[in-house]
Amino acid sequence: MAIVVNLDVMLARRKMRSKELAEQIGITEQNVSLLKSGKVKGVRFDTLEKICAALECQPGEILEYRPDGNSV
């Protein structure tokens, strides 16, 4: 997958724990963990908005396009 989730980087920058973020945006810690590891098929705009609000960042700071050999 050429889309890389940099949520762990942003969490480290903001010195915030996954549990805290999960509580703030109203999803489970397990889902935050899956999102961090990129093991999800998609992110709702609603979730993205809450993450950006909680981490005070832009979507581009969380999601990054990094072309790999398999990408179209």
Add this chain to the structure above:
Amino acid sequence: MNQTATSPVPVPSTRFNMLLYWLTAAAAVLTLALNGLAFIPAVVDPSLRDLAAAASNTGTDVSVRMGAEIRYLSSADSPEITILWSMRIVGFLIQLAHSAVLAYGLFAAAGLFRRFADGLAFSPETGRLLRRVGLALLAYLLLGSPVNTLMILAVTSLGPGEHVLSIGVGLSSEGVLMALMAGLIIALGHVLHDAARLAEDHRQIV
């Protein structure tokens, strides 16, 4: 990917589905167990009685060969008929094979209700189980006529006298309705399978 983002969609009527699970499982066991009636002397399959009547009408003597366990008059003017134990065993095996198809479908239905009770309504396995129910029902209906023919042929082959080959092809309104239901269940199985795939996709979106 083995992990899913959220837990499976729960089904509220757990108790109702558990009840259906037990009922269908019991029906499946009963479907197989009832074949044992072939060995109870007092019970004789009506088709065998008709067969005996047909044999007597053609002048075939099917009376009193082995044992004299069961004797009854098939009709007012026919002689006494004895159902041989070999006939019973072959009849039992043929009927058991036919019933096994239905029992397979019922066991699949029981598995389906069990999964519903466990809150796994949208999983690929439920789609597969539902398709199995429909296919088993369809197979049971389609096998009805050949099984009847085979039964009569096998049973008359064992007795003395002429062999009877009875081929019956019928189209009853109940049969058509049941076949339509079976087709509907198979189609729903496909839909459920696709729904499970969509639900899985949905679970992986946070």
